[in-house]
Every structure is written in C-alpha cells, then in structure tokens.
Amino acid sequence: MVDSSLDRSLEPALYGLMAYRELTAFERLSSDARFSPTLKDRMELARLAVTEYEHFELVRAALLDAGLEPDAAMEPYVDGIDRLHERTRPGDWHESLMKAYVMDALTSDLYAALGTGPEERRLLGDSARALVERVRRMDEQTTWLAQRLQRAIDDDERLAPRLALWGRRVVGESLTQARRLLDRDDVGPLFGGTDARAALLATLTQRHSRRMSALGLTS
Known part of the structure; x- marks a missing residue:
C-alpha cells in the first residue's frame, strides 16, 4: 500500500538542489587544490x-531516472548558491579550507535533517531517503578538513583570530542562504513546518559553534 502522505513532487526539486550543491563543491575543491602549500595537501x-x-553523478542519475534534465532541475538554485560563493570568496588557502569545513558540515546537517521526524520522513520515498543518506556521509571529508585546519592553527597561532572571523562570515552567509531555501515552496516543506524550520536553523548554529570550539576558535 502506498503511503498517501508521500509527496514525490518534492523529490525532483530536492535532487536539483543537491546536484548543484555537489557540483559547485567539486569545482570549489578542485580550484582550492591548485593552491595547496604541499603536494600531499593537493592530493x-x-x-x-x-x-x-x-555525489553529483549519483544525484544526476536519479534525475535522469525520473525523466528530468539535470541542467533544468539545477537552474532554480544557481543564482542563490553562486551568490553565496561570491560573497564568501576566500582570500587564501587557509580561508578556503575554513569555508569548505563550514559549508560541508552545514550541508551535512541539512541532509541529516531530511526525514528526521515521522511526518517529514513520509514526504520522501525510500529511494530518495537512501540517496540523501549516501550523499550525506561526509565524515571523512569533514574530519580531514578539521585536522588540517587544526594543524595549521597549531603551527601559526596568528591564524586563529583571522580564521575565527572568517568562519563567522561564512556561517552567517550560509545560514542566510539556508533560511531562503527553507522558505521556498519547492524544498522547504521537506524540513517540516515553520516551527520545525526555525528550530533547525537554531540547531545548525549550535552545531557550528561546537565545531569551531573544537578547533579552539570562537564562533
């Protein structure tokens, strides 16, 4: 029996958002790699x-399976995500690492929030939830970024206040973009009602603060 509360119409919009996010993350990290201080960091x-x-290819395949053109599905999210990256353009390699650390962790938190509660969970089908979970698993990436940032801060204490300030800038812009996404009719309902979305934004802020504290930085 099909659950009548499923809203499969929301899945293509979610896939479009995820696809463009993963594509731009690939582009960002590829560009950052060129400016790495060591060959090991570059690798x-x-x-x-x-x-x-x-990750992008996984989501792209899901869009094609649904009979949708990936570029058309991503188009509604291009301006918002591109604007976020323009407003958080790093000044050097260490700032690019902090940006990746903050944004990837926040994205993982948002993915994790999909379907957390019983009502929200029924808005996605099993295959969609499985795809989100597969893409969300970024522990290795986040761990490496945190360890590399910690080593850089330990090696040069002058980095700490600058990266703390930059982290605040990045998370502020990222949360503004997240708020706009949660207000959209095409993906916002996946995260619950108005109260649930407000609570999610508060949770995102708290988790970011804990991650910065783990690096010995103020948020």
Whole structure:
C-alpha cells in the first residue's frame, strides 16, 4: 500500500538542489587544490573533490531516472548558491579550507535533517531517503578538513583570530542562504513546518559553534 502522505513532487526539486550543491563543491575543491602549500595537501583536496563529483553523478542519475534534465532541475538554485560563493570568496588557502569545513558540515546537517521526524520522513520515498543518506556521509571529508585546519592553527597561532572571523562570515552567509531555501515552496516543506524550520536553523548554529570550539576558535 502506498503511503498517501508521500509527496514525490518534492523529490525532483530536492535532487536539483543537491546536484548543484555537489557540483559547485567539486569545482570549489578542485580550484582550492591548485593552491595547496604541499603536494600531499593537493592530493588530499583532489581526492575530496572527486568524492563530491561522485555525489553529483549519483544525484544526476536519479534525475535522469525520473525523466528530468539535470541542467533544468539545477537552474532554480544557481543564482542563490553562486551568490553565496561570491560573497564568501576566500582570500587564501587557509580561508578556503575554513569555508569548505563550514559549508560541508552545514550541508551535512541539512541532509541529516531530511526525514528526521515521522511526518517529514513520509514526504520522501525510500529511494530518495537512501540517496540523501549516501550523499550525506561526509565524515571523512569533514574530519580531514578539521585536522588540517587544526594543524595549521597549531603551527601559526596568528591564524586563529583571522580564521575565527572568517568562519563567522561564512556561517552567517550560509545560514542566510539556508533560511531562503527553507522558505521556498519547492524544498522547504521537506524540513517540516515553520516551527520545525526555525528550530533547525537554531540547531545548525549550535552545531557550528561546537565545531569551531573544537578547533579552539570562537564562533
């Protein structure tokens, strides 16, 4: 029996958002890798970029399976995500690492929030939830970024206040974009009602603060 509360019409919009996010993450990490201070760092970032592109291909395949053109599905989210990246253009390699750390962790938190509660969970089908969970698994990426940032801060204490300030800038812009996404009719309902979305934004802020504290930085 099909659950009548499923709203499969929301899935293509979610896939379009995810696809463009993963594509731009690949582009960002690929570009950052070129400016790495060591060859080892360059290889690590290149590997993470490949993972992001693999995520993009997974979502692209889901769109094609649904009979949708990936470029058309991504188009509604291009301006917002591109504007976010324009407003958070890093000044050097360490700032690019902090940006990746903040944005990837927030994205993972948003993906994790999909279907958390019983009402929200029924808005996505099993295959959609499985895809979101597969793309969400970024622990290795987030862990490497955190470890590399920590090592850089330990090596040069002057980085700490600058990266703390930059982290606040990035998370502020990211949360503004997240708020706009949650207000959209095409993907917002997947995260619950108005109260649930407000609570989610508060949770995103709290988790970011804990991650910055783990690096010894103020948020």
